[in-house]
Amino acid sequence: MNLRLLSGLLDFFYPPRCLVCNKIGAQVHPACRAELPFILAPFCSYCGLPLPTAASICDSSLCLRSPEERSLDRVCSVFRHSQGARQSVLRLKYKGVSSLTDWLVSELAGAVRRNKLEVADGVLAVPLHSRRLRERGYNQAGLLAVGLSHYLNLTSYEGLLVRSRETRSQVGLDGSSRTKNMRGAFTWQGKPLEGQTLLLIDDVCTTGATLSECAGVLKLAGASRVWGVTVTRELRHESQY
Numbered sequence: 060m061n062l063r064l065l066s067g068l069l070d071f072f073y074p075p076r077c078l079v080c081n082k083i084g085a086q087v088h089p090a091c092r093a094e095l096p097f098i099l100a101p102f103c104s105y106c107g108l109p110l111p112t113a114a115s116i117c118d119s120s121l122c123l124r125s126p127e128e129r130s131l132d133r134v135c136s137v138f139r140h141s142q143g144a145r146q147s148v149l150r151l152k153y154k155g156v157s158s159l160t161d162w163l164v165s166e167l168a169g170a171v172r173r174n175k176l177e178v179a180d181g182v183l184a185v186p187l188h189s190r191r192l193r194e195r196g197y198n199q200a201g202l203l204a205v206g207l208s209h210y211l212n213l214t215s216y217e218g219l220l221v222r223s224r225e226t227r228s229q230v231g232l233d234g235s236s237r238t239k240n241m242r243g244a245f246t247w248q249g250k251p252l253e254g255q256t257l258l259l260i261d262d263v264c265t266t267g268a269t270l271s272e273c274a275g276v277l278k279l280a281g282a283s284r285v286w287g288v289t290v291t292r293e294l295r296h297e298s299q300y
């Protein structure tokens with residue numbers, strides 16, 4: 060059976076439901092998409108935090124530091140971490156819906172292009188610890204990273220950054236405790252990265268502590284720039300990277 064016929068039959072028996080409103084129709088209705096909390100300019104050009112006015116950098120003490128003092132060069136996120144966007148991420152986390160993955164990959168690619176980050180050399184995700192990976196069966200951020208590498212035709216480095224130490228949940232920890240909790244948690248197992256620019260994917264950015272810790276490891280492995288790209292962004296004012 061050819062693929063078009065097969066997908067036509069699947070659509071007939073399982074008509075696509077909108078990922079936002081769950082009604083039968085498009086994968087995401089244009090009107091439903093328009094309601095989603097996209098992060099558009101103005102936002103901080105380092106940490107990606109939405110800003111009320113067109114200043115290019117937010118006033119968090121960390122973003123005001125010089126670029127050499129940061130391991131993560133910048134962060135951009137597709138959505139504010141609001142209810143609708145949050146639910147999409149949670150569904151991805153716990154159900155691994157493949158049409159949702161495809162759609163989120165296209166939205167991530169849109170944010171990458173809006174921010175002119177498609178000039179990167181490679182893509183990888185913040186890894187899960189192997190025990191969590193076994194429990195869940197897949198790393199949701201890894202699915203997005205692999206999808207994005209195909210979508211943007213970039214090298215995938217998925218699986219080469221590993222979580223070498225289990226960490227306690229970051230929920231409820233403040234910025235500096237999150238940074239401490241993540242210290243030494245990741246190891247690069249690939250070849251030296253020699254001046255490469257990498258897109259580092261995660262589902263949510265809260266304070267940036269996890270992205271930042273990964274970026275530090277990638278820089279030690281030779282990467283020259285690391286750009287964090289996440290599906291959602293929590294709006295804490297004091298970002299921590």
Ligand SMILES: [Zn+2]
Nearest residue numbers: 077080088091
């Ligand atoms: Zn809809």
Ligand SMILES: [Zn+2]
Nearest residue numbers: 103106117122
């Ligand atoms: Zn900032």
